Amino acid sequence: MTQESWMEGTLAAPLLGAVLALIAGRSAASAIGILTALVGSAASIGLAFAVSRGGSFRYAVGGWGAPLGIDLRVDALAAVMLAMTGVVGLCISVYAVGYFRGKEAEAASSRTNTGPAWLFWPMWLMLWGGMNALYLSGDLFNIYVALEVVGISGIGLIALAGGSAIAAALRYLLLGLAGSLLYIVGVELLYAGYATLDLEQLRQRIDAQPSTWLAAALMTAGLLAKSALFPLHFWLPPAHGHALAPVSAALSALVVKTGFYLLVRLWLDVFAALGTEHVTTFLGALGAAAVLWGGVQALQQERLKMMVAYSTVAQIGYLFMLFPLASMSGSLTGALLLAVSHAMSKAALFMCAGSVLAVYGHDRIQSLQGFGALMPMTAAAFALSSISLIGLPPSGGFAGKWMLLSAALAGGAWWWAAIIVLGGLLTAAYLLRVLAFAFLEPVVASSTRAPRAMELTSLILAGMAIAMNFALLPLHDLLHAGGAR
Amino acid sequence: MSGDTLVLDLVLAGLLVFLAWRLLTLSDLFKATVLFIVFGVLLSLAWVRLNAPDVALAEAAIGAGVTGALVLDALRRLDARGPADEAQPLRLNLPRLVGALLVMGLGAFLLWSVLSLPPGWRGLSSETAAAMPRSGVVNPVTASLLNFRGYDTLLEIAVLMLAVLGVWTLNAEPMPPAEPAGPILDVLVKALLPPMVVVAGYLLWAGGHAPGGAFQGAAVLAAGGILLHLARPFNVANRGVVRLVIGFGFAVFLLVGLTLATLGGRFLELPERHAGILILMIETAAMISIALTFVVLFVGNARDNAGRDTS
Amino acid sequence: MGPSEWLSMVMVSVGVFFFIAGSVGLIRLPDVLTRLHALTKADNVGLGFIVLGLSLQAGSLLELMKLLLLWPLALLASSCACYLVAEATLLQSRRGPGARRHVR
Amino acid sequence: MTEFMFLMAAAVLGSVALGLWRVVRGPTRADAMMAAQLVGSGGVAVLLLLSHAMGRAHLVDVALVVVLLAAMVSVAFVRRLGPVRGDDGTE
Numbered sequence: 008m009t010q011e012s013w014m015e016g017t018l019a020a021p022l023l024g025a026v027l028a029l030i031a032g033r034s035a036a037s038a039i040g041i042l043t044a045l046v047g048s049a050a051s052i053g054l055a056f057a058v059s060r061g062g063s064f065r066y067a068v069g070g071w072g073a074p075l076g077i078d079l080r081v082d083a084l085a086a087v088m089l090a091m092t093g094v095v096g097l098c099i100s101v102y103a104v105g106y107f108r109g110k111e112a113e114a115a116s117s118r119t120n121t122g123p124a125w126l127f128w129p130m131w132l133m134l135w136g137g138m139n140a141l142y143l144s145g146d147l148f149n150i151y152v153a154l155e156v157v158g159i160s161g162i163g164l165i166a167l168a169g170g171s172a173i174a175a176a177l178r179y180l181l182l183g184l185a186g187s188l189l190y191i192v193g194v195e196l197l198y199a200g201y202a203t204l205d206l207e208q209l210r211q212r213i214d215a216q217p218s219t220w221l222a223a224a225l226m227t228a229g230l231l232a233k234s235a236l237f238p239l240h241f242w243l244p245p246a247h248g249h250a251l252a253p254v255s256a257a258l259s260a261l262v263v264k265t266g267f268y269l270l271v272r273l274w275l276d277v278f279a280a281l282g283t284e285h286v287t288t289f290l291g292a293l294g295a296a297a298v299l300w301g302g303v304q305a306l307q308q309e310r311l312k313m314m315v316a317y318s319t320v321a322q323i324g325y326l327f328m329l330f331p332l333a334s335m336s337g338s339l340t341g342a343l344l345l346a347v348s349h350a351m352s353k354a355a356l357f358m359c360a361g362s363v364l365a366v367y368g369h370d371r372i373q374s375l376q377g378f379g380a381l382m383p384m385t386a387a388a389f390a391l392s393s394i395s396l397i398g399l400p401p402s403g404g405f406a407g408k409w410m411l412l413s414a415a416l417a418g419g420a421w422w423w424a425a426i427i428v429l430g431g432l433l434t435a436a437y438l439l440r441v442l443a444f445a446f447l448e449p450v451v452a453s454s455t456r457a458p459r460a461m462e463l464t465s466l467i468l469a470g471m472a473i474a475m476n477f478a479l480l481p482l483h484d485l486l487h488a489g490g491a492r
Numbered sequence: 493m494s495g496d497t498l499v500l501d502l503v504l505a506g507l508l509v510f511l512a513w514r515l516l517t518l519s520d521l522f523k524a525t526v527l528f529i530v531f532g533v534l535l536s537l538a539w540v541r542l543n544a545p546d547v548a549l550a551e552a553a554i555g556a557g558v559t560g561a562l563v564l565d566a567l568r569r570l571d572a573r574g575p576a577d578e579a580q581p582l583r584l585n586l587p588r589l590v591g592a593l594l595v596m597g598l599g600a601f602l603l604w605s606v607l608s609l610p611p612g613w614r615g616l617s618s619e620t621a622a623a624m625p626r627s628g629v630v631n632p633v634t635a636s637l638l639n640f641r642g643y644d645t646l647l648e649i650a651v652l653m654l655a656v657l658g659v660w661t662l663n664a665e666p667m668p669p670a671e672p673a674g675p676i677l678d679v680l681v682k683a684l685l686p687p688m689v690v691v692a693g694y695l696l697w698a699g700g701h702a703p704g705g706a707f708q709g710a711a712v713l714a715a716g717g718i719l720l721h722l723a724r725p726f727n728v729a730n731r732g733v734v735r736l737v738i739g740f741g742f743a744v745f746l747l748v749g750l751t752l753a754t755l756g757g758r759f760l761e762l763p764e765r766h767a768g769i770l771i772l773m774i775e776t777a778a779m780i781s782i783a784l785t786f787v788v789l790f791v792g793n794a795r796d797n798a799g800r801d802t803s
Numbered sequence: 804m805g806p807s808e809w810l811s812m813v814m815v816s817v818g819v820f821f822f823i824a825g826s827v828g829l830i831r832l833p834d835v836l837t838r839l840h841a842l843t844k845a846d847n848v849g850l851g852f853i854v855l856g857l858s859l860q861a862g863s864l865l866e867l868m869k870l871l872l873l874w875p876l877a878l879l880a881s882s883c884a885c886y887l888v889a890e891a892t893l894l895q896s897r898r899g900p901g902a903r904r905h906v907r
Numbered sequence: 908m909t910e911f912m913f914l915m916a917a918a919v920l921g922s923v924a925l926g927l928w929r930v931v932r933g934p935t936r937a938d939a940m941m942a943a944q945l946v947g948s949g950g951v952a953v954l955l956l957l958s959h960a961m962g963r964a965h966l967v968d969v970a971l972v973v974v975l976l977a978a979m980v981s982v983a984f985v986r987r988l989g990p991v992r993g994d995d996g997t998e
Contacts, residue, residue: 011758015750015753015759018759019746019749019750019759022650022742022746023743023746023747023750025650026653026739026742026743026746027739027743029653029657029735029738029739030732030735030736030739030743032730032732032735066758066759067758068642068643068758068759068760068761069639069640069641069642069643069758069759069760069761069762070757070758070761071623071639071640074616074619075616075619075620075623075640076640076641077641077643077644123660123661123730126657126660126661129657130654130657130658130661133650133653133654133657136650137647137650140647148641148644149641149643149644149647152644152647152648152651153647155647155648155651156647156650156651156654159651159654159655159658160654160657162658163654163657163658163661166658166661166662167661169663173662192598192602196602196605198615199605199606199609199613199615202615202616203616217601217605218601218605218608221598221601221605496909496910496913496960497913499913499914499917500913500914500916500917500920503917503920503921503924504920507920507923507924507927511927514931518931522936522939522988523930523931523933523939526930526939526940526942526943527927527930527931529943529946529980530923530927530930530942530943530946533946533947533950533973533977534923534946534950536950536969536973537920537950537953537954537957540954540957540961540966540969541957545963545965545966545969548966548969549968549969549972552950552969552972552973552976553972553976556973556976556980557972557976557977557979557980558976560980560983561979561980561983564980564983564984564987564988565983565987567987567988568987568988571988674887674890676883676886676887676890677883677887677982677986679883680879680880680883680884680978680982681982683879684876684879684880684975684978684979687872687876687975688975691971691972691975694968695968695972698965698968702965702968703965703968703969704968708972711972711976712972712975712976715975715976715979716979718979718983719978719979719982722979722982722983722986722987723982723986804908808908812908812911815911815912815915815956816915818952819915819918819919819922819952822918822919822922822923822949822952823918823921823922823925825922825926825945826922826923826925826926826945827925829925829926829929829938829941829942829945830925830926830928830929835935835937835938838929838938838941839937839941842941842944842945845922845945845948846944846945846948849948849952850948850951850952853915853952853955853956854955857955857956857958857959860959862964863964866964866967869967869968869971870955870967872971873951873955873967873970873971873974876971876974876975876978877948877951877974879978880974880975880977880978880981881944881947881948881978881981883978884944884978884981884982884984884985885941885944887981887982887985888937888940888941888981888984888985891937891985892935892937
C-alpha cells in the first residue's frame with residue numbers, strides 16, 4: 008500500500024464508522040465501533056511506518072492544491088500523534104464495549120433504561136475522525152473545522168453522563184466556542200495579510216506585521232483555552248471528572264493534545280520567522296505554573312476521577328515546557344514521548360477509575376481501601392500508569408522527562424529542570440496516596456466485578472506506557488526520517 | 493460608499509449597532525428575542541450591501557428564521573417553568589469594563605487592519621476565477637464549498653450531524669401541550685408548505701449559478717417542517733428512518749469522495765466532466781439531511797414520559 | 804426616463820408611504836387590535852405597491868414571476884399571522900390578565 | 908432612478924426603525940410580535956428595492972426566503988408565546 012492509501016484510510020475510517028454506527032443504531036453500533044477502531048488504528052500505525060520509510064508528504068484533497076484547495080501534510084509529528092490516537096483509541100473502544108455492557112447489565116437488574124448510551128459510538132468515532140483530520144491538516148481553516156468536529160462531539164460525549172455533567176458540558180461548549188472564535192479571527196487576519204490558508208505557504212510569507220502578531224496572539228489564546236493550559240484550565244476538571252469513564256479517557260488522553268499539537272505547529276514552525284523567544288518562554292512559564300498548580304490541586308481532591316482530571320492539568324504543563332527548550336536537541340523527541348506515554352497512562356488511569364466506580368459505586372479515595380485485593384488487575388494498571396506519570400524508570404514518562412531534563416541542563420536552564428523534578432515529586436505524592444489505600448486490608452467485600460475487558464485494557468495501556476521507554480530510539484529515527492522541522 | 497447609498501448604509505449600520513446594544517441590555521428576554529430576530533433580518537440586508545448574497549440568504553434563513561424559532565421555543569420552555577428570574581439588566585462593573593475595553597480595542601484594531609489592506613486586495617479571487625471552468629458550476633461560492641474546499645464542507649456537515657446526536661443525548665422535558673390548531677393556521681400551513689418545498693428545490697438548483705445551495709434550501713425546507721410541527725406537533729425520535737435521513741448527506745458525500753479515491757483520483761477529487769452532476773447529487777443529499785437536522789433540533793428529544801435522567 | 808419609469812417611481816413612493824403610515828400607526832394607535840389593523844395595511848398594501856412598481860421594471864420573465872409570486876405569499880402570511888395574533892389577544896383578554904395559555 | 912430606489916429603501920428601513928420603538932416599549936407581547944412582522948415585510952421591501960437599485964436580480968430569491976421564514980417565525984411566536992401577560996397595558 009502507498010503512503011496515500013494509508014492516509015486515506017486513517018482519514019476516512021472513523022468518519023465512515025461514525026455515520027454507519029449512527030444509521031445502524033443501538034443494535035449494531037458497538038460492533039461497528041470495534042470494527043472501525045481496528046481498521047482505523049491499523050491504518051494510522053501503517054501510516055506511521057510509511058512515513059518512517061518514505062518521509063513526509065503532502066496530499067491535495069480534491070486535487071486542487073494550496074492555496075485554492077486544501078493540502079494535507081503528513082510528517083513525523085503528525086504521524087506520531089495519529090498513531091498515538093490510533094492505539095489509545097482502539098483500547099478505549101474495547102474498554103467501552105465492556106463498560107457499556109456492564110451498564111446494561113446493571114440497568115437490566117434495576118429495571119431502568121440505559122437511555123441513549125449507544126450514541127457514544129457515533130460521537131466517539133466522529134471525535135476520533137475529527138482528531139485525525141486535525142493532525143493531517145495543513146490548512147488553517149480546515150483545522151478550524153476539525154476543531155469544531157472535535158469540540159462538538161466532545162460536548163455530546165460529556166453530556167451522555169447526564170445529571171451534573173450537563174452543566175460541565177455546557178461550560179465546555181461556551182469555552183470551546185469562545186476559543187474557536189478567537190482562533191478564526193486570527194485566521195481571517197492571516198488570510199487578509201497573506202492570501203493563503205496553507206501552513207507551509209504561510210511560513211514562507213510571514214513577516215512581523217502588527218496584524219500578524221495580533222493574529223498569532225488571538226489564535227494562541229483560543230488554542231490555550233482548548234488545551235486547558237493554566238490559567239485557562241478551569242473547565243477541564245468538571246468536564247473530565249463528570250463524564251463517563253471511556254469519555255474521560257478519550258478527552259484527557261487525546262483531545263487536550265490537539266491544542267498542544269497546533270501550538271507546536273504554529274510557534275515552532277509557521278511563526279518561527281517572527282522571532283518568538285519571549286512567546287516560547289511565556290508558554291513554558293504557563294506550563295511550569297500548570298505543573299505546580301495542577302499537582303497541588305490533585306493532591307487535595309477527594310474523588311479519584313477529579314484527582315486524575317487535575318493530574319491532566321499538571322501533565323499538560325509538562326508538554327508546554329517544550330517551547331522554551333525547543334532549540335535544544337532531543338527536546339521534541341522528549342516532549343512527544345511524554346505526550347504519547349501520558350496519553351496511555353492517563354487513559355489507563357481513567358479506565359481504572361471507571362472500573363473502581365463500577366465495583367464500588369463511588370470513587371471517594373478515602374473509602375477505596377483495599378481495592379488492590381479486590382481488583383488486582385486494576386490496581387496493577389494503576390501502579391504501572393503511576394510509574395510512567397511520575398517518571399520513574401523504566402517507562403515512557405521517564406524517558407520523555409529525561410530528554411527534556413537533559414535538554415534543559417544542556418542549555419543551562421536549571422530552573423526548567425527544577426520544575427520538572429518538582430512536578431514529578433508532586434505527581435508521586437498524589438498517585439502514591441491512592442496506591443497506599445489500594446494495598447491496605449479491604450474493608451468491604453464486594454461481589455460485583457468489573458467486566459474483564461475493562462480491567463484488561465487498562466492493564467494493557469499501562470503496560471504500553473511502560474514499554475514506551477524503549478520507543479525512544481525508534482521515535483528519534485522517525486522524527487529524523489519524517490522531517491518534522 | 494457613494495452618495496447614492498450613503499443614507500441607506502448609514503441607517504442600516506446605525507440600526508444594527510443600536511439593536512446589538514439593546515439586545516444585550518434588555519432585561520426582558522421576550523423583547524430581546526424579538527430584537528434578535530429583527531437583527532437577523534437586518535444583518536442579512538447588510539450582507540446584501542456587502543455584495544455577499546449567498547451569506548445574506550443563509551443569514552435570513554438560518555440566522556433569523558430557524559434560529560429565531562429555536563430561541564422562541566427555548567423561551568417557551570423557560571416560561572413553562574414558572575416565573576423565571578428575569579435576566580438582570582447588564583450593569584457595568586470593573587471586569588466588564590476591562591472586557592469591554594479589550595473587545596473595543598480589538599474591534600478598533602480589526603477596523604484598522606481592514607482599512608490598511610492594500611487597495612484592490614483580491615484574496616484568492618484570481619486563482620478562483622482561473623479554476624472556475626474546471627469546477628463544474630458557475631457560482632464561485634458553490635465551487636468553493638463543494639469542490640475546491642469540499643472537504644471542509646464534509647466536516648461541517650459532520651458538525652450538524654453531531655448537533656442532532658447532542659440533542660438526542662439530552663432528555664428534554666416535553667413541551668406543554670398547545671392549543672389545537674385553528675382553521676386559519678391550518679389554511680396557512682397548507683398554503684405555505686408547497687411553495688416552501690418548491691423554493692427549497694429552486695434554491696438548490698440555483699446554487700450552481702446563483703446564490704443558493706444546500707444549506708439555504710435546507711433551511712427553507714426545515715422552516716416547512718417546523719411550521720407543520722407548530723400546527724400539529726409530531727415526534728422525530730431516533731428511529732431507524734430518521735437516523736438514516738440524518739446520516740444520508742454525510743454518507744453520500746463521504747462515499748463519493750472515497751469512490752473517487754479508489755478510482756485513481758484523490759479523495760474528493762471531482763472529475764471535471766462529472767463535477768456538476770456530482771455536486772448536485774451531494775447537495776441534494778445534504779439538503780435533505782440538513783433540513784431534517786434543523787427540524788430535529790427544533791422538535792428536540794421530548795420523550796413520551798417525563799424526561800428521566802439516564803446517567 | 805420613459806413613462807414606465809415614472810409610473811414605477813410613483814407606485815414605489817406610494818408603497819413606501821404606506822410603510823411609514825403603518826409604522827406611525829404602530830406607534831400612535833391606542834390598543835393592540837387597532838395597531839394590528841394599521842400594520843396589516845402597511846404589510847399588504849405597501850409591499851403590494853412596491854412589488855407592482857418594480858415588476859414594471861423586471862428584467863426577465865422569471866424575475867417577474869418571482870415578484871408576482873412573492874406578494875400573494877406575503878399577503879397570505881401576514882394576514883394569517885395577524886389573525887392569529889388577534890385571536891391570541893382576544894383569548895388572553897377573555898381569560899384575564901396573568902393567565903397562561905397552556906394552563907387549561 | 909437608482910438613487911431614488913436607494914432612498915426609498917432607506918425610507919422603508921427608517922419606518923422599520925420607527926416600528927422597533929413598539930418592540931422596546933411594549934406593552935404587550937402582541938406588539939412586539941407585530942413589530943417583528945413589520946421587519947419581515949420591511950426587509951422584503953428593502954431587498955426588492957435593492958435588487959433593482961444594485962442590479963442584482965437574484966436578490967429577489969433572498970426576499971422570497973425572507974417572506975417564507977418570516978411567516979414561519981410569526982406562527983412560532985403565536986404558538987409558542989401567545990400573549991401571556993394581560994393586555995391593554997397591564998404588564
